[in-house]
Amino acid sequence: MTDFKKMHRARSxxxxxxxxxxxxxxxxxxxxKLRGEVFLQNLNHFVSRCPLADLKAAWRKLLSAxxxxxxxxxxxxxxxxxxxxxNAGVKTVFPYASCYLTRQPLVRGAVAEVRxxxxxxxxxxxxxxxxxxxxxxxxxxxxxxLSNTIAAAPDGAPEMVQLQNKFRRDHLMxxxxxxxxxxxxxxxxxxxxxxxxxxxxxxxxxxxxxxxxQASREEAFAMLAQALTxxxxxxxxxxxxxxxIPGGGALGGPRPRKRQHP
Amino acid sequence: xxxxEELRRLNPDLRSIAVSQSPSLPRLRQAISLGVQEILFTPxxxxxxxxxxxxxxKAVKRDLKEALALQ
Numbered sequence: 001m002t003d004f005k006k007m008h009r010a011r012s013x014x015x016x017x018x019x020x021x022x023x024x025x026x027x028x029x030x031x032x033k034l035r036g037e038v039f040l041q042n043l044n045h046f047v048s049r050c051p052l053a054d055l056k057a058a059w060r061k062l063l064s065a066x067x068x069x070x071x072x073x074x075x076x077x078x079x080x081x082x083x084x085x086x087n088a089g090v091k092t093v094f095p096y097a098s099c100y101l102t103r104q105p106l107v108r109g110a111v112a113e114v115r116x117x118x119x120x121x122x123x124x125x126x127x128x129x130x131x132x133x134x135x136x137x138x139x140x141x142x143x144x145x146l147s148n149t150i151a152a153a154p155d156g157a158p159e160m161v162q163l164q165n166k167f168r169r170d171h172l173m174x175x176x177x178x179x180x181x182x183x184x185x186x187x188x189x190x191x192x193x194x195x196x197x198x199x200x201x202x203x204x205x206x207x208x209x210x211x212x213x214q215a216s217r218e219e220a221f222a223m224l225a226q227a228l229t230x231x232x233x234x235x236x237x238x239x240x241x242x243x244x245i246p247g248g249g250a251l252g253g254p255r256p257r258k259r260q261h262p
Numbered sequence: 263x264x265x266x267e268e269l270r271r272l273n274p275d276l277r278s279i280a281v282s283q284s285p286s287l288p289r290l291r292q293a294i295s296l297g298v299q300e301i302l303f304t305p306x307x308x309x310x311x312x313x314x315x316x317x318x319x320k321a322v323k324r325d326l327k328e329a330l331a332l333q
Contacts, residue, residue, distance in 0.1 A: 054285055169310050177301055181290040197287055204285035204303055211305050 007218050008151035010225035011206060015144035016235070017228050018199055022095060023129075023137030023239060025078040033231050034066050042227035049223060051216040058201040059224070061194035068190065080189050091186045093179070097134035100175035110134040110171070114142075117167045119244060121146060121160065126241040136179060138239040139172055143206075145240055165210055168203075176203055263289070266296050277318045281306065 020030070033039055043063045050056035069077075084093045094100075097110035111133045118124055118133070123145060125133040132138075146164040150157045176199065183196035209217045270276050280298040282289060293301060299321065300314040 169307060170313065173303070173310075174300075177285075177290055177303075178294060181287055181294055184287045185291060200287060200290070201285045207303060208305060211307065 004156055005151045006222060007209075008147045010221045011209075012144050012147035012151060013225035013228050013233075014202060014206075014221065015140050015147060016233055017231070018202065019137045019140035019144060019239070020233060021195055022140065022199070023131075023135070025081040026074065028074055030231070031069075031074045031077070035069055035071075036230070039227070039230040040067060042230045046223045046227040050220050052205060052220050054201050055205055055220055055224075058194065058197040061190070062198050065190035065194045077189060077191055080187065080192055084183070084186055084192065093183045093186050095136040095179065096132055097136075097139065097171065097175045098132075100178050110175075113171060114139065117163065117171065118142060118240070120163050121149070122244055123237075123240045123242055124245050126237065126239055127245075128241075129239040131239075135239070136176065139167075139176075141237065141239045142167065143172070145237065168207055168210065173203065173207060176200075263292055263296065266293075266298070270296055277322055279311075279314050279318060 026034075040063065043059065043066070047056055047060045047063055050059070084091055085095055086092075097114065101113075102109040114134050115124070121142070123142070125138055129138070143164065146160050146167070150160050150164070153160070180196040180200035183199075184193055187193045187196065205217055205220070208214070209221065266278060266280070269278075276297070278296075278298050279300045279302060280293045281302045281304065282293075283304045285303065290301065299318050302311060302314060
């Protein structure tokens with residue numbers, strides 16, 4: 001029998017991990033944890049037992065990239081993140097829904113759309129997070145927030161389940177797969193190529209899990225979440241904040257950030 | 263994909279919606295390069311399919327309107 005709360009908690013962990021990796025350059029602390037023996041063992045355990053072939057293959061690629069990474073690769077990964085997500089060159093990968101849904105380089109067409117979803121869950125893009133509401137990291141954190149809310153609600157928050165399904169179906173899946181394809185094409189490191197595949201495959205199975213309960217998917221997600229616990233990721237909201245604000249959020253950004261690269 | 267490639271050759275303005283049974287990045291990239299407007303994954307959701315068709319039809323109508331306005 002399905003452990004409803006456990007499944008949604010697992011989904012929350014997974015979305016948290018994906019959101020963190022896509023929202024900024026990897027911190028040294030996270031990089032060391034990712035390369036740490038405990039996490040690699042956990043991930044290896046998951047990969048060797050995962051019953052879903054494509055999920056297993058995608059996460060195996062991420063595992064391989066991490067196993068091959070040396071201490072010096074932290075700087076290279078930061079460079080690559082900045083290169084593909086910040087630099088306006090030919091290799092740029094826009095992590096914003098608007099770019100894919102409107103086919104324009106950088107517009108705010110999807111910002112109003114995502115804000116409607118955020119408002120329904122009584123959250124908004126955190127003003128402290130200096131980027132747009134339709135950044136993939138915010139949307140993945142929204143999925144995480146909803147999963148967490150569903151897991152914590154005594155009645156299973158059916159209205160939040162419905163909202164999450166609608167957000168996934170009507171918005172997130174309308175652009176995230178293409179983003180993954182572009183990221184895979186333009187990334188040069190094994191890590192970001194693997195991340196593109198991991199996001200796509202995880203979204204695919206999460207959608208399928210919502211549509212048809214399947215023991216193998218639930219088992220895989222539970223094992224994956226268990227592997228991710230070794231990272232001891234912060235459970236605080238980062239890109240989102242609770243409550244409603246007039247207008248749904250400031251229409252600023254993304255503003256240039258001061259960055260120093262090694 | 264071969265069929266889509268051939269259809270696009272016959273009609274470069276063809277609008278298409280691809281349905282994928284698996285989350286394969288190479289297939290996804292191929293579909294995008296062939297100009298697929300929308301991508302759906304299985305299991306199919308009838309509401310999602312309807313929404314995608316509506317979106318593509320709207321885009322066709324908009325393009326036709328723009329083309330007629332230019333004449």
